[in-house]
Amino acid sequence: MAKTPLLIANWKMNLLPDEACLLVKRALELDLSRNLGLVFATPYPYLPLINSVLQSELHKPGKVGLAAQDISAHKSGAYTGEVSGEMLKAIGTEYVLIGHSERREYHNEDELLIKNKLIRAWEKQIITVLCVGETLELRNKSQHLEYIRNQIYESLVVAIEEFGALPAELVIAYEPIWAIGTGRSASSEEVQEVHGYIRQILLDRYPNLVFSILYGGSVNVDNATKLFSIRDVDGALVGGASLQIESMHGIIRSFVKSFAKA
Ligand code: PGA
Numbered sequence: 001m002a003k004t005p006l007l008i009a010n011w012k013m014n015l016l017p018d019e020a021c022l023l024v025k026r027a028l029e030l031d032l033s034r035n036l037g038l039v040f041a042t043p044y045p046y047l048p049l050i051n052s053v054l055q056s057e058l059h060k061p062g063k064v065g066l067a068a069q070d071i072s073a074h075k076s077g078a079y080t081g082e083v084s085g086e087m088l089k090a091i092g093t094e095y096v097l098i099g100h101s102e103r104r105e106y107h108n109e110d111e112l113l114i115k116n117k118l119i120r121a122w123e124k125q126i127i128t129v130l131c132v133g134e135t136l137e138l139r140n141k142s143q144h145l146e147y148i149r150n151q152i153y154e155s156l157v158v159a160i161e162e163f164g165a166l167p168a169e170l171v172i173a174y175e176p177i178w179a180i181g182t183g184r185s186a187s188s189e190e191v192q193e194v195h196g197y198i199r200q201i202l203l204d205r206y207p208n209l210v211f212s213i214l215y216g217g218s219v220n221v222d223n224a225t226k227l228f229s230i231r232d233v234d235g236a237l238v239g240g241a242s243l244q245i246e247s248m249h250g251i252i253r254s255f256v257k258s259f260a261k262a
Contacts, residue, residue, distance in 0.1 A: 003212040005259035006171060006235040007252065008039040008067060008129065009242030010097065010216070020046050024053045026245045030252050032062025033260030037235075038252065039095050041067035041129075044083055051092040067095035067129065070103060073116035075123075085124040096121050097237075099155065100131045101177045111154035118159040122167045129171040129237070130156055131216070132198075136178035145197050148174070152201060160206070170211040172198055173237040179217025181240060188230050191215050195232035221250030228258035235259070 015023065024040055032038055042050045047066060054064045072082035088096065098121065099114040114130070121128045132151040134144035152172075160166060174194050179186050186194075195213045202209055215227055216237030227233055235255065241247040 003210060003234055004035065004037045004063065004169075005255070006037045006039060006212055006214060007255045008041055008095070008097075008171075008173075008214065008235070008237045009248065010041045010069065010100075010237055010239045011043065011242060012069070012102070012239060013043060014243055015043075015046075017046055017049055020050060021053055023243070023245055023248070024050055027248050027252060028053075028057045028060070028064065030249060030256070031060065032064075032252075033256055034061045035261045036256065036259055037063040037065055038255075039065040039067050041069050041095070041097055044068060044070075047088070047093055048091050055092075065094045066092055067097060068093050068126075069097050069100070071096045071098065071117050071121050071126070073113050073120060075120065085120040085126055088121075089124040089126060093126060095127045095129055095171070097129045097131060097173075099151075101133055101175060101180060105177075111151065111158075114155040115159045115162070118155060118167075119163050122159075122163055125168065127169050127171060128167065129173055129214070131173045131175050131237070133175040133177050133180075133217070136176075139176065139178065144176075144194065148194060148198065149201060152198065157205065166206060166209050168210070170209060171214060172202075172211060173214045173216045174198065175216035175237065181218070183218050185218040185220075185223050185227065186215070188226060191227065192230050192232060195230065199232050219251065221247050221254075224251045224254035225258060228254055 098117045103109045212234035214235045219236045219238045220241045
């Protein structure tokens, strides 16, 4: 099904408000193309601020979007420090990252929790960016495909069954853990193998699902064009290189060149 190529900047826990605003304004100096999306995954406190910057750019071609980096698995109530899907939606959030490996590792997020977060987001029509990816140990043992399949089955497939419907749109981000923040991105063959596999699993099971598959893990100005040329890559989730305007500009240019349709 039709999918929107996406470039998502994942700032993680970086930048102060002024720096964040400036980065978005400068990034939006470049023109996108009508069929493309550029999304900023900001820390929670900046969501309204960045939303107001994005609103002033809505007249331009292409889609700019606002993403949260996490969402509560609960609807509301006594959950100190958590932010609900309803709150995110109310302040204009359109996307949410779920199951990033840093949350899996540092906050012990498991597939059950991730499944619940997916459902909470879908209930509020927030587009979910489900992050999956293997450790180096699993890759060295050639168990990466099986691991990723299990991640998808135990979170996404169970979530769809429980939700009782397909989400209107879905994004999967393949982020091999050994490539995140290490400067060592996966090779074209490694990326295509996993992306092709994920596409197959999803299409076999849900022929009507509208989804895109992004690559994440040390995407930078030098490797972006090559990564975007891989058949089953529909865009990227960029961490470190999204924090500097020079590298962000370079990656946006590659993105537009690779995916723009006249
Ligand atoms: P990186 O991070 O681009 O710094 O490797 C990607 C991510 O964690 O989303």
